[in-house]
Every structure is written in C-alpha cells, then in structure tokens.
Amino acid sequence: MSPNQLTITQALDKLRKNEFSSVELTQACLDRIEQTDTKLKAFITVTKDEALKVAKNADEIYQKQPEKINDYPLLGVPVSIKDLYSTKGILTSAGSNILKNYIPPYDATVVKKLKNAGAVIIGKTNLDAFAHGSSTEASDFFTTLNPWNLEYLPGGSSGGSAASVISDQTIFSIGTETGGSIRQPAAWCGIVGLKPTYGRVSRYGVIAMASSLDSPGPMCKTVEDTAIVLNVLAGHDPLDSTSSSVPLVDYTAALNQNLKGLTIGYCEKYLNKPVQPAVAQAIRDALKTFSGLGANIKTIELMDPKYAVAVYTVLQRAEVSSNLARYDGIRYGHSVLRNKKYQPEDIIDVYNETRAAGFGEEAKRRIMLGTYTLSAGYYDAYYLKAQKARTKICRDFEKAFDKVNLIVGPTSPSTAQKVGARNKNPMFGEMEDILVEPSTIAGLPGINLPCGFGNNLPIGLQIIGPQFKENKIIQAAYAYEQATDWHKKRPKIASVAG
C-alpha cells in the first residue's frame, strides 16, 4: 500500500514508527496528484514546495524532538483545503474569476489550527465559485470529475476536497458546508464528511457564503480520522463572535462505544420520491445494521423538507447578496481598472464592468434574488417570513429529538449525476440538497457515511444529531463503519498523464 492511501490514524502510526517520513508521505500525495489530477481536476493550486518544507520540519520533530510529537496531533499529515479558506501567501480564489489573483495576507483560524497541529497543506481544492453549487460545475475555472466514474460529477461545493480524498491524493481534506456542501460531495464520492453544529468551528477567514449557515468541517477516509480532525478544529474563536463556547469534548472518546440504549429515528418522507430506489434501499439496509448493533429504530415525523429548501433559498441568497458586495474592483481581486485602455464613465461603471466580468452566472443569479428579497417592501414578505419559518423548522427538530437521539436518512436523493446535469437547472443544487437543508437551517450537526453503491457509484447515509452532539453522531457512525466495508472501497483511476 502506498503511503498516500492511508488514513490519518495509519499514517501517524507509521510516521511514529519511522516506516516512512513526512516528506515521503507528502511526496506520495504530490505524485498521486501529478498522476491523476490532469483528469480529475480536484486542485486549483498545489503548494508543492511549501508542503515539502513543512513536511521536512515535521520530520525534524519526529527524529530529533520525539517528546514534542504529542503536541502536534496531525504532525506531518498531508491535507488539502477547499479554496474558500484564506491562506496567507497562497492564492485563495473561492473558485471565482473575481478572486483568481487574490493572495491573502492572513490565515483563516481553521488553517492556523491545522498548521499548529503539524498538518502539511498540499494544496487548495476546486469548488463551485463562492461555494454556490452542488457539483463544481459552477466553478469559474473547471469542473472536477468523480473519481468513481469520470463522466460523473463529484458533488459540491466541496467537490474538489471529496475527490482528492477518495482518490488518495491526500490523507484528508477540509471543506465547508452551507447547505450540503460537505455531506453531498462526501456522499457522491464515498467518503466521510462532517458538518459540525453551526458555531462549533470558527468561520474566521472562510470566504463567506451565507454567514448564518456556513460551517467548516472535516472530509476524511474514516470516522476515526474525522474525530481526530474535529478535535483540532472545534472550539470558540475570539475572532468569530458566532463561534460557540459550549464546552468541548474529546471526540475520539466517542469511538468504540456500543449503541445499546441509543434510539435512532428515521422519517419515511426522506425515503420517498425523488429518492432513488437504490438509495432508499441502502438506507433501509443501514437501519437494519444499526438495529443489529443494538440501537432502537423508530419512525418519526418531520416537516416536509420542501419548506426548508424554500427558507434556505431566501435566507442564503439574501446573505450572499450582501457578502459579495465587497468584490468591487477597488482594493483587490479582478478590477476593470487594471485594463489600461479602460476609461470609466463613473464609479458605478467601474462596479458594473468589474462585477459583470468577475462573477459567474450563479453568483449573479443569487445576488439578484437576494437583493430583491431584502428590498424595501419585500423584506417582510420574504426575509422576515423565512426567518420565522426557520424557527419553526428548529422547533420541529427539537420535538423529534425529544423522542430519538439521532436521525438517519439518505444524504442525497441520488447517486452522482452526470457532468452537465446542473447546467439545465438553476435549482439543481437545492434539489440535490433537499435532505440536508433542513438540518442546515436548524444549525444541526450531520455526517455522511458511505453505505452502498448504486449504478457503481457510492450511496451516502447521513446521521443528524442535536446541536453540539457531534460525539453521539461519531459514536453511531463509527459503530456502523466498523460493521461494514463501504469505507474501504476505492475507485480504480487509471494512473494517467493527460
């Protein structure tokens, strides 16, 4: 087995035993990227030189300061990062033309934490521009392909991250989710993706999509890796006022606990059309597995997810329209003013030209819709009403969690869709994310686990828990993973150049 195919746990074990160095491990990932990424296109930027330098420093500690190894829970482990995180001195594009030359002067809190934990950043991964999408087809640069079948999409918006993990280009990755952007690509690529409770992981330095929903989180090969990374990322950040100071727990302590006494709920509505029969069947099988592991299975009622989609669409667009206002061509990023021949009429002209060229279709659509819903005379009818409905959805989940500890359902109604699927339908993302948006709206944590295959593509199962109960989710997810083999499957990607 090549080092890049390992999990975090396995890699750390071998690094400690000196079976290979971090430089060798990092090089193995970089080699894999070189062999596969001309086809997969998971990465926007590969930070080869910087990565090898950091890996070398990690090796120094392994070799010369072994007493310090435990201070760095991810020492020498390669990670890919969604290109939505501000990385000091490294291009941070958000997958958009308007930021295609933007090099930030500061690190996001998550990036800082990864560096402090000793992780080796090997590159920045592709996404739908500004995370607006569920396929990476809305990236202003290129579409990432699904490693299981190159005619299919990896999902999104963290599609580059998911593809890089399942194709063993990296040991793990960091994504962000606003409404499905971690769980859905994790489902389509067959990896573990955790969207933590809103506020559990700092948003500082994450290019904002919808500020009241954005949740950074890990995308890994196993549940155990996910727990290890969450331990590094979680916690209050003085730089993010919406980050929570609810006490932290050791998430790895939730591993290896049995499921006796745990009640898992599921909702029939989440298994009906438009959910593909193969997906619904995989979930019913998984429920049997949970039952076999000692959990009580219970059916519950939940609000029709279509309401959450409506609420999500209004709130997210409103916040997007405001969050994208700063890209005006004045201080950084693409600007029409850089064109020497351009003679602006006035400042409005500068804005118009810059934003027309810098934003893609999807960003423009969202800016227009969001601007509309916040406008005088419409605010009450859309934004305010959506906020009220949001409260109802939160109550709906609270009621459900009075009866059950966790809720299980499909992550996506379908397995991966074909390249081009999104182009025909502006609501594509919302339909693919219909089963994750309710929990997003309620700020709840959720995880995707591989749970089967349909059409030779992975099927994803999600476990949703109450706020700040990531440990319960990890407990159930780990038990399920140990009882199944889905997480061990890897696509056969022809090792090709070009």
Place this chain on the structure above:
Amino acid sequence: MPYYPVIGLEIHIQLKTQTKMFCGCSAEIWPPAAKALGGKAAAPNTHTCPTCLGLPGALPTINKRAVEQVIRMGLALNCTINQNSYFERKNYFYPDLPKGYQISQHRKPLCVNGQLPVNGQIVGITDVHLEEDTGKSIHEKLQPTTYNLQPTNGEHTLLDFNKSGIPLMEVVSEPDIHSAEQAVAYCKLIQQIVRFLGISDGDMEKGQMRCEVNVSVARLASDIATQQDSNSATQPHSCTATQLHSKLRQNLPPTTYHLPPYRVEIKNLNSFRFVQKAIEYEIQRQTEALENGEHLIQETRGFDEEKEITFSQRSKEQAHDYRYFPEPDLPPMKLSDKEIERLRAQIPELPHEAKRRLVDKLGLKPSQAEIISREQSTLSYFDQLVKLNLLTDKAANLIVNQPELIEQYSPQELVNYLEKQAVEQIGDENALMQIARKIIEANPKPVKDYKSGKETALQFLVGQMMRETKGKAEPQKAADILKVVLKRN
C-alpha cells in the same frame, strides 16, 4: 405669509476608544505624539487589518467599550435602552466602504425616545445608535504616471482606511427645532455633553463630529384653514401625534403646524457656522420657492462652503434602498438592568444640568452659568472655588472676567492669592487714610469749600493725594477715602 421652519438633526460623533468598533486596530488615528507637530494624522492605511479593510473571510467582533459609551450617551439624553439591541447591515456601494455595507443599527438601536432641554425648550431624541465609520476618499489631481491605474481626466481618488471601522455614534433628533440658532445651540450642547462624558473630543475640524440637518418649512394650521392652500404644506404627512407631542413639550408657535410632506437633507456640515448658514439658506430658499408656487420635493443637498449655499445632490427617486437586515456575523446584544444601572452611575453632572444648578441654587446670572458650565474643567474649577468658601458671585466673576487666573493657578492657589491681595489692599487703605488726614490738615481752604458744597474742591484734594502717593493711588479710591475722612473730620 410666514412659514414655520421645521428642523431635525442627525449628528455623527466618533467615539474615543482605544480600538476600532469591530477589530483590534488602534483607533487613535490622531496620535498624541503628533499633536506637537500640528495635529497631523497618522500616515494613510497604517491603522488597518483584514476586518476593517473588508478582506474576504474577515469577521467583526463588537467593541464592548463603544457600546457602553453609547448607552451612557443615551442615558444622558434620557433615552430608553433597548436591552436586546442588535446590529444590522446597511448595504450600499462606495469605494471607501470596504465591505459594500456598513454595520449599523436600524430596527433596534441601542437608545430610543430621549429628550434634551435646549435653552428651555425640549428637543426630542429619536434614537442614539452605534455604527462604524467609513474610510476616507481623497479626491485630487495627480500626475497620471504616479500610480499604476488609469487616471480619469487627470483626477484620482485615493483611499485611506485609517478611519474605517472607528466607532461612530449617531444622535438623531425629532423635528423639534425651529430656528438656525436653536439648531446650533443643540449641536453645541451635544458637543459639550460628549466631552463631559469623556466619550469623544467632538473636534469638528478633525471630523470627529459631523452634522446633517433636515429642513422643511411648514404653514401654520390656522393659515391653511383660512386659505385653502393647495401647496405642499397640506395633508399627507400632517402628523397630529407630532403636533401634540411638540405642543406639550414646547412653548409652541402661535398655533399648530402640519409636518410638511417633504424634507431636505443637507449632509456633511463640519462647523457650527455651516450648520447655521445652511439652515438659514434653506429656510429662505424653501420659503421663496413655496411663495413662487413651486412644489418642493424630498432631496439630499450638499453645502458649498465658499458660497454658503446648498445644492441638489439627489432626489427621493434616486435615494438608496439600504436593504437593512440583521448582521449575521454578530449575535444580538443582551444588556442587563444591572449593567445599565452601572453605566448610569458613571454619568457626571451634564452641562445643562450644571447651568441650571448654578442659576437656581447658586444664584448666578444665566450668562455667567453658561460660560462656567461650557467645559467640565471650568465647572469643576468653579465648584472647587466655592468649596474653598469663595463667594459664588466672586468666583463666577473671576472665571468669566479673568480666565487668565484659572490658567495660572490651581483653585487653592487662587484662593491663597486672593487672600494675600485682600490683606495688601487693607494695608494700602490704612496708608491712604493717613495721607488723606495729612492733606486735609494742610489745606483748610479747599476743605471748607468742599464742606460748603463746592464739589470741585475735592478734585484739588485728590490731585494732592496723587502727588503725595507719586501717582500710585487710584483716583477713584483716593476720592472715596477723602470723602470718608472729610465726613469724620
């Protein structure tokens, strides 16, 4: 036919905090060290960070000190404090607004429904809220080669983000002001109050205090009733609540008036003089327009500081829709009763309160009280003099007429000095008495003349006194002493 001016003010005041409103940058963009060098501002863009530059991903955090200062201001203006106040985003585009929105307050400002007595009349305070300042645009002509960007007609706009994110408090008044003088008095009192509270220097030259005035002119209701006027001063916005409100609070005009259906906003007035001139100009312009049968519209106007006239900037149709919505990056504030009471306890006696005390309790003239209560240092100096048993009238006269003494001496030193002076004066009087007796003895003829009613004879005796004292005696004092001695003689 007279028109009645209706004026409301919006005053922006930069708060004097160590750090900016939503980031850790130093808010001291006028470094004290630079004061000696003529109050030079810090070099452009040296007080900036990802947050106040609006870099992608940067987030705001609330400066608690600034929130407290605004609450203190609100309490000073008799406001109700919104205990679940929150911030909102005010969305608009401008190059010196780095995020494309300003974090401000709209639906739940920190302080609402206050009032302030100005020259005996109550001015309603709509709200006091907190926001962040924008950066500074510097429009100038430049050599095209200086910068890497294309100049437009040889002109550039440079941006300095030092003041971007400085805490900015906005005090919004009700349209309860009816003259330019009253508006200026209101502005001055607000400036004094923020200085008394120590929350801002309110230096208008440095842009620490900026005024916007809303002016319209109204017809008196009685005039309208008799005239069946169809012009602008009629119905749609006739606001009976406001009328009643105002009437209760003020020595109202001869009769009530209807709030006009338009208002003209004049922005960026950075001196009291400009506030006065802009309002005077507007009252005249609007009155003339209405008398000429013109229809006035809601608009924003600028003020030409050289010509001292206003000019149209944009009409209501072009007005911004700011699309306010709650700032999702900041949780709502929670202000406890205890917290508010703690802040209330930190409010010193305010200038208008001090003025009333000086007049009502200490019997000073209003003009004296006005001068003494203008600055906290003067007021405190006066109070210390009184505490040191100086007569209030004496203390007031000293401060009003001899401000140089205040500069020179501490209150205790001044009292000591005055006592010494008094002792010397008594010594002087005794000496003059003796001289007077000597002169009276030596000049029996003029003394007799004086006693027989010849007033001019006294002048001769005073002249003798002056000669004897080598001109040191004051002629008036010499005359007074001579009169006393002659009486006893």
